[in-house]
Amino acid sequence: MTDMKPKFDIEKLNLHYGSFHALKDINMQISAHEITAFIGPSGCGKSTFLKTLNRMNDLVENVKIDGKVELDGQNIFKDMDAITLRHKVGMVFQQPNPFPKSIYDNIAYGPRIFGITRKADLDEIVEKSLRQAAIWDELKDRLNKSALGLSGGQQQRLCIARTLAVEPEVILMDEPTSALDPISTSKIEDLAMELKDKYTIVIVTHNMQQAARISDKTAFFLLGEVVEYNNTSDLFANPGDERTESYITGRFG
8 A cells, every 4th residue: 555645755856966967857756665766878867866865965076956855744955964864764785885894793783873782682683684685594694704705696685684774764776786696686676575565665777677577666767857757567568758668668778
């Protein structure tokens, strides 16, 4: 069941890097407990928009953002600080980026920052997060070993578990499978579809088949604009804009 109110409500969002107009008048509502995919050619603004949703772009010099981005009715630029926002809106990156620590300490890192120190509590969070990321059985006997010794696919699921450990409401995924083999990719896709019961998921993907397989809604970005945003099945079967059709039939991109 989808909540009636959107999780994210974005209106007239513009973003400039210096004189470069990277995002142009973006209007979008993102529903809770759905997977929303962003597709489009490289450099078209997908990742920039994704990073705006948890204010990662605040860290870039000469960025100017105007317009409205609301999370559950709260303006993310005015009504909450970046730390609170990033607690609610976690992020998984393209390259797995485990910390050079043990598997256990990777997962416990976030909860410790938020003041959870009892070992019994941390043990429970570590197990729960790894189970949610469908990797507990593979790692439960290796928790004190370095996370850097894991395969790429395991590292990415560990990074998802690390994101889940602080109990976010939204998970942003920036091409989370582009560095992975097909079997690991399939595991991450299955995982995303399981997690949407509890979380809202927004994924940037270069892989249109991936968007078609796992997402509920898809937005097609081109040159900083959202050309089309619709239910995934409708967008792929019956695109409303010829630029969308050209992209998904492989005529450019």
